[in-house]
Amino acid sequence: MEVEQRDNECIWYDPALVEGDPRQYFDIHFWHQQAAVTGSAKGRGTTFFIRGPKMEMALRHYYRGGLFGKFVKDQYWFQGWEATRCGAEINLLAYLREKKMPVPRPVAARAVKNGRTYRADILVEKIPGARDLVAILSENSLLAHDYRAIGRLVRRLHDAGVCHTDLNIHNILRDRKGKLWLIDFDKCQQRDGEQWKEDNLARLHRSFKKEKEKRQIRWQPEDWAAVLKGYNHIRK
Structure with a gap:
């Protein structure tokens, strides 16, 4: 740069x-x-x-x-x-x-x-052909392996030591090939320690619940378990 x-x-x-x-x-x-x-x-x-x-x-x-x-x-x-x-x-x-x-x-x-x-x-x-998870879930449900992929994505971010301070499902995109992307890193930063990682995951969880109440997205509370499995590298 x-x-x-x-x-x-x-x-x-x-x-x-x-x-x-x-x-x-x-x-x-x-x-x-x-x-x-x-x-x-x-x-x-x-x-x-x-x-x-x-x-x-x-x-x-x-x-x-x-x-x-x-x-x-x-x-x-x-x-x-x-x-x-x-x-x-x-x-x-x-x-x-x-x-x-x-x-x-x-x-x-x-x-x-x-x-x-x-x-x-x-x-x-601009990620070609990408849509955020809110738009996707407004039309279709995701499968367990999709949620595990979301969990793995967040884990990779945390392993890089970066806290996305606005981690929500508007800022997670999926392109035409099914690849997941993270966007909007304004006010985000690198951090030490571990507690912020749990707080960051909790923020994402709240985002799913909020959009479920607001837009009736096709997400169920039990889907969160698959996100955590992906985050913790549990394959099934």
């Missing part, structure tokens, strides 16, 4: 994926002019899907959530470039890719400083 740093701006980018000036990669008007915007998704903000020169990508601006976010939409306190939300996320994705984890390939990230605060954007690979 290359880094370009100026007084008020820092850009991280993969030179194998970025052609020309990396700054234009964060300009949605530039992509519209290229007729390269293929879609968008609404969340805390809008994520734009872009057909890039090397792959399809997702461009996301960082927005605050919660009550504070109603007053300060997208500004964060500056504590150094590597501590920015985008810098931390793109470096964590690069680390996980080195560990052969199925996470989106990081393309580029940018933080722009204004006084004591900054705004940020990140550009990552």
Whole structure:
């Protein structure tokens, strides 16, 4: 990952994926002019899907959530470039890719400083043909071996020492070939110790139960046992 740093701006980018000036990669008007915007998704903000020169990508601006976010939409306190939300996320994705984890390939990230605060954007690979588990379970049930695969995926993440602080079934995808992926590593970090791993699993469990109540997904409480079997490397 290359880094370009100026007084008020820092850009991280993969030179194998970025052609020309990396700054234009964060300009949605530039992509519209290229007729390269293929879609968008609404969340805390809008994520734009872009057909890039090397792959399809997702461009996301960082927005605050919660009550504070109603007053300060997208500004964060500056504590150094590597501590920015985008810098931390793109470096964590690069680390996980080195560990052969199925996470989106990081393309580029940018933080722009204004006084004591900054705004940020990140550009990552869009996994082709992938859908999150909520969408999948809204239509079909999963088999026990699917849930064991989910458990194994989380175990690999934990073995790499990474806590996904928003581990839920919106952030676990499955592509057309059945491969599972993890996305959205904003505010995630490497951790020592063991207790956080149990807490992280419990968070995922709550996500299944929440979506069952909210959307009536095709998940049953007994399916969780298969997730734990996969996590603990129990084959049957």
